Structures are given as C-alpha cells and as structure tokens.
Amino acid sequence: MKRRWRLGLIGACVVALLALTLAYPDRMINPGALVSGHAALEKDCFACHAPGRGATSERCLGCHRIADIGIRTTGGVALVQHRLKASFHTELAERDCLACHREHQGRAPAQRSSIAFSHSLLRADARDRCGTCHLPPRDEIHLDPAARCTACHRPEHWKPATFDHARYFVLDPDHDASCATCHSAGAYRLYTCYGCHAHRPQEIRSVHAEEGISRFDDCVRCHRDPRQEPEGGG
Numbered sequence: 001m002k003r004r005w006r007l008g009l010i011g012a013c014v015v016a017l018l019a020l021t022l023a024y025p026d027r028m029i030n031p032g033a034l035v036s037g038h039a040a041l042e043k044d045c046f047a048c049h050a051p052g053r054g055a056t057s058e059r060c061l062g063c064h065r066i067a068d069i070g071i072r073t074t075g076g077v078a079l080v081q082h083r084l085k086a087s088f089h090t091e092l093a094e095r096d097c098l099a100c101h102r103e104h105q106g107r108a109p110a111q112r113s114s115i116a117f118s119h120s121l122l123r124a125d126a127r128d129r130c131g132t133c134h135l136p137p138r139d140e141i142h143l144d145p146a147a148r149c150t151a152c153h154r155p156e157h158w159k160p161a162t163f164d165h166a167r168y169f170v171l172d173p174d175h176d177a178s179c180a181t182c183h184s185a186g187a188y189r190l191y192t193c194y195g196c197h198a199h200r201p202q203e204i205r206s207v208h209a210e211e212g213i214s215r216f217d218d219c220v221r222c223h224r225d226p227r228q229e230p231e232g233g234g
Contacts, residue, residue: 032104039107048103060097066090088117088133091126119155127155141188170225193219 034042041047047063048055063074069089072078089095100121101114119127126132130149136142152163165171169191179188181195193199208216222230 030104033106034103035105036107038103055098055103057095057097060101061095064097066095083135084133085131085135086133088122091122091132093121093123139188166225168224169220170227172226175226191220 030042030045033039048059050056050059065074066089067087068074068076069087070079070084071087100117128148128150130153152161154162169175171177177196182191182193184190184192184195193204194201204216208214
C-alpha cells in the first residue's frame with residue numbers, strides 16, 4: 001500500500017512539473033536571458049521553440065524577413081549604421097539560422113551571439129558578386145564601374161587590398177613613400193613625382209634636356225621600375 005502511495009505521489013509530482021514547465025517554461029527551464037533585441041520574447045518560449053523540436057529556423061523567419069536582415073528591424077525601421085546594399089542572407093546556400101546564431105547568453109553576451117560571417121556560406125555563384133550586398137566605396141580609386149573587386153580584394157581578408165602597385169610603378173626602398181606624396185587629394189589615377197624633394201621640376205627638366213628628352217610629364221612611361229635604366233626617351 002505504501003509503495004503504491006509513493007508511486008502515486010511521484011507520478012503526481014512528475015505531472016505537476018510537466019504542467020508547470022509547459023505553463024511557465026521561461027521560469028522552469030530558461031537557460032539564460034535573451035539578447036536585448038529579443039527581450040520581449042523572454043516569456044514566450046514557443047515563439048522560437050517548437051514543442052519536442054527545439055528552436056527552428058522556421059520560427060525565426062516568422063519574425064525576420066530575409067531581405068531585411070541587417071538592413072531593417074522586424075518592425076521595418078531602417079538600421080542607421082548598416083553598410084549593406086542588400087541582405088547577404090538572401091544569397092545563403094542554406095537557410096539554417098541556428099548554424100550561425102546563438103541565444104540565451106545574456107543581454108550583453110561576453111561572446112558574440114553569432115559566428116563570424118564567411119563568404120563560403122554563400123552560394124558559389126554569389127561569392128564574386130560583391131555589389132549585390134555591399135555599397136560601393138565613394139573614393140576616386142573605386143569609381144570605375146567595370147572594375148572587379150576581386151582584382152584587388154579577397155573575401156577572406158578584405159583588408160589590406162592585394163593591389164599590385166608594381167604593375168604601374170615599383171616601390172623600391174627609395175620610393176617607400178606615403179600615397180599622398182605622389183597622389184594628391186586622393187586622386188589615385190593621377191600622380192606627380194614632384195611631391196618628393198628629390199624631384200624638382202627645374203632639375204628634372206635640366207637632366208632630361210641633357211639627354212635630348214623633351215617629354216618628361218609622364219614619368220612612369222619610361223621609369224616604371226626605378227631600379228632599371230629606361231631603354232630610351234623621346
């Protein structure tokens with residue numbers, strides 16, 4: 001009789017715990033606070049968790065419109081500091097939110113609530129279409145609409161750029177100068193050798209006149225590599 005009574009009591013406790021867990025999951029099994037953006041869902045576990053399945057991407061997409069992620073809030077308000085032209089989430093090979101994003105780490109988690117983004121997560125055909133997601137830079141060196149980003153940049157390490165300056169002029173130890181020394185006002189398509197104290201217009205004119213060279217306005221036409229003597233002048 002006592003054994004039956006004990007089993008009944010244990011069963012009643014289990015049922016009560018299950019009932020409390022279903023009624024108040026945020027108090028019974030919540031592993032930690034949500035990030036600030038999800039604070040309103042703190043007591044609504046089933047907004048993200050499907051009973052018996054856990055959190056699912058389908059539940060995430062019930063609030064987050066893929067095309068707006070990183071661009072606008074779920075309420076449609078534009079994010080002030082975003083740098084994207086369009087959400088890269090539209091180009092993902094798989095739409096598995098939980099593969100990248102984590103929760104229940106507190107309002108201001110010590111670790112990022114999402115893993116570092118990798119371009120390998122994108123579909124293969126989207127990885128070299130930078131302009132699909134990114135706003136173009138507005139400085140003079142990036143004005144050519146036909147230029148391909150991958151000619152100078154790599155998705156794995158966007159900075160520093162892999163621009164090959166030696167294709168246009170070799171920067172030997174005597175020419176290890178700042179960009180502004182040769183390219184004034186950020187106009188990288190234009191250059192001057194007169195930004196250096198060693199190259200004065202009058203001195204350059206005098207030296208070239210001795211060699212019978214009358215045209216010396218485009219230095220790299222003959223002096224692309226300062227370590228080599230030019231083959232001829234004109």
